[in-house]
Amino acid sequence: xxxxxxxxxxxxxxxxxxxxxxxxxxxxxxxxxxxxxxxxxxxxxxxxxxxxxxxxxxxxxxxxxxxxxxxxxxxxxxxxxxxxxxxxxxxxxxxxxxxxxxxxxxxxxxxxxxxxxxxxxxxxxxxxxxxxxxxxxxxxxxxxxxxxxxxxxxxxxxxxxxxxxxxxxxxxxxxxxxxxxxxxxxxxxxxxxxxxxxxxxxxxxxxxxxxxxxxxxxxxxxxxxxxxxxxxxxxxxxxxxxxxxxxxxxxxxxxxxxxxxxxxxxxxxxxxxxxxxxxxxxxxxxxxxxxxxxxxxxxxxxxxxxxxxxxxxxxxxxxxxxxxxxxxxxxxxxxxxxxxxxxxxxxxxxxxxxxxxxxxxxxxxxxxxxxxxxxxxxxxxxxxxxxxxxxxxxxxxxxxxxxxxxxxxxxxxxxxxxxxxxxxxx
Ligand SMILES: [Zn+2]
Numbered sequence: 001x002x003x004x005x006x007x008x009x010x011x012x013x014x015x016x017x018x019x020x021x022x023x024x025x026x027x028x029x030x031x032x033x034x035x036x037x038x039x040x041x042x043x044x045x046x047x048x049x050x051x052x053x054x055x056x057x058x059x060x061x062x063x064x065x066x067x068x069x070x071x072x073x074x075x076x077x078x079x080x081x082x083x084x085x086x087x088x089x090x091x092x093x094x095x096x097x098x099x100x101x102x103x104x105x106x107x108x109x110x111x112x113x114x115x116x117x118x119x120x121x122x123x124x125x126x127x128x129x130x131x132x133x134x135x136x137x138x139x140x141x142x143x144x145x146x147x148x149x150x151x152x153x154x155x156x157x158x159x160x161x162x163x164x165x166x167x168x169x170x171x172x173x174x175x176x177x178x179x180x181x182x183x184x185x186x187x188x189x190x191x192x193x194x195x196x197x198x199x200x201x202x203x204x205x206x207x208x209x210x211x212x213x214x215x216x217x218x219x220x221x222x223x224x225x226x227x228x229x230x231x232x233x234x235x236x237x238x239x240x241x242x243x244x245x246x247x248x249x250x251x252x253x254x255x256x257x258x259x260x261x262x263x264x265x266x267x268x269x270x271x272x273x274x275x276x277x278x279x280x281x282x283x284x285x286x287x288x289x290x291x292x293x294x295x296x297x298x299x300x301x302x303x304x305x306x307x308x309x310x311x312x313x314x315x316x317x318x319x320x321x322x323x324x325x326x327x328x329x330x331x332x333x334x335x336x337x338x339x340x341x342x343x344x345x346x347x348x349x350x351x352x353x354x355x356x357x358x359x360x361x362x363x364x365x366x367x368x369x370x371x372x373x374x375x376x377x378x379x380x381x382x383x384x385x386x387x388x389x390x391x392x393x394x395x396x397x398x399x400x401x402x403x404x405x406x407x408x409x410x411x412x413x414x415x416x417x418x419x420x421x422x423x424x425x426x
Pocket of ligand 1: 337339354
């Protein structure tokens with residue numbers, strides 16, 4: 001089985017290399033924007049969009065023309081890759097996966113990519129790598145790169161430079177370990193597993209929010225582009241970087257722990273884009289509970305659920321497992337014991353009490369169990385014979401065909417829940 005994996009390191013460039021990298025990133029941005037402007041102009045004149053090959057021909061002209069001769073100082077492959085990125089942006093737009101390509105701004109994801117492994121040399125023993133027109137660059141060698149190098153992306157973030165090394169290697173087909181589990185994602189608890197485990201949220205943004213606000217206010221008082229403005233801006237960027245690093249660390253730790261211990265993970269289809277839409281509404285139809293929803297939106301975006309699901313997906317695949325996405329309707333209102341669906345089942349935010357059979361439990365745990373049973377149903381519908389393979393593990397089938405915890409069944413009749421299995425690991 002082929003495994004594609006990326007490794008990211010911080011670069012330790014010299015001053016000269018930093019200046020060059022800034023110039024190269026700027027050249028790539030220039031080429032991208034120039035090509036986008038050209039495509040837009042062609043569209044307005046009713047002409048056909050130029051393909052990648054046509055754009056590359058133009059790129060050669062630009063590099064040779066006296067107006068933009070400085071483009072020739074940058075390596076040609078990364079410039080071509082910028083055109084390729086534009087092509088992909090257009091394709092994503094036409095396939096309705098993304099909005100129309102936008103012009104790039106300075107300082108906004110400054111990066112460039114070397115696509116040809118033959119031009120790259122990676123010297124891991126000496127913690128350095130060779131890139132065309134940059135020479136040997138030192139990097140913080142925190143772990144070994146496995147596999148053959150396919151391409152390298154250089155990027156800048158908050159004043160630091162990074163390389164992302166894409167690799168490919170042959171690995172043994174993995175054998176899935178562990179059982180099936182459902183996960184409910186929420187605000188009060190980041191993730192609740194159907195076996196009762198839960199992870200407290202990090203809320204890295206909230207913790208840094210007041211510091212960030214103060215730094216942003218200080219920035220707004222400075223004269224734009226002055227030295228003090230630059231210092232204040234760097235401070236804002238540092239806080240942003242802190243937040244994103246803390247969040248990334250948090251998400252990776254949880255997704256690794258879950259994918260190590262489970263073969264199949266069921267999650268809700270969150271449609272975060274819909275959930276995080278503005279609640280303000282329009283002038284004709286003003287939104288309701290605007291403030292409360294704005295708070296919820298901030299929390300949703302802060303949690304990084306989408307990124308979490310993405311990580312779970314590939315990490316499970318690496319270990320031979322897979323992610324099952326189920327429709328989210330009524331997972332928090334359905335009773336896992338009798339199947340009764342009612343909004344009254346959920347009287348408070350964190351408590352579930354069935355009005356039909358009296359079953360009581362933590363609301364997030366109920367959601368996770370419902371997600372699990374839906375995931376199992378979906379697997380059965382798709383004809384994936386996982387029931388036999390996994391029935392001996394963490395979860396068991398109740399007499400009415402719902403997948404619930406064994407310790408719940410042992411206490412059947414009383415329907416008491418939340419035994420000692422529930423614990424906070426975060
Ligand atoms: Zn019930």
